[in-house]
Amino acid sequence: MKPDFSFIILTYNEEVHLPRLLKSIEKLGAKIYILDSGSTDNTLKIADQFSAEVKTNKFENHPKQWHYALNNFQIDTPWTIGLDADQIVSPELFEMLASFKDEDFKEINGIYFNRKNYFQGTWIKHGGYFPFYLLKMFRTGIGYSDLNENMDHRFIVPGNTAIWKKGYLIEENLKENDLDFWIEKHKRYSDRVAEEEFERLQGLRSQTLNPTLFGNPDERTAWLKRLWWKLPLGLRPYLYFTYRMLFKLGILDGRKGIYFHYLHALWFRKLIDKKIVALKAK
Structure with missing residues (x-):
């Protein structure tokens, strides 16, 4: 029997990741x-081997790419699941999806998956990285991409949501085993984040979600972001790094994990703040 959901996946030169993801969902029988x-590379050949329907769109940023996907594929199932190519559906999550029935979720418009993030083969278990909930499954035609974000992409749904704490979505970008790739990628990302924050300072962007500390995972993130934007540039990366390492126990993630927290919480955030200062100077 055809499942009540379909998958949408974004790709760009993902021959190293796409087979892994598609094999993890193949037996669900979903479109x-x-x-x-x-x-x-061979991304499109791999997509064809798994009978996927493919469209092409020039990339600007993740929120706009997801917006295009949600509005240009003719999804005929009541639910849509949006995944990135470097993610995998764990066997536990597979079983939850295999038994999923729309009739059991009549009062729900979105479902959060719990993500396990890996960096160079190491599970980032601490530092605020686990548990980490992502809204990945939503009612078709109701969930949408948050275009008020320039870098961090998220889906939004009105109404009630559910959180699946078990059955993990595993995320590991194998390209990031090459540290040079990680650094160059985040240099590009820092441009987008700095531009977004600068536009927020000018009142050109607003938060789509209601920032609420005790709301759903995305509303809580919106609240924390609003706090982050009020912190002094240059100082906040050190505060954030200390918070992740000590208060969120990132120091327990081992050598590679600690290096990840340094790169993501301190090096990357310092680079963003430098670029915001440069934009303000102009």
């Missing part, structure tokens, strides 16, 4: 839609 950004 797969792939929005590609102009891959030059």
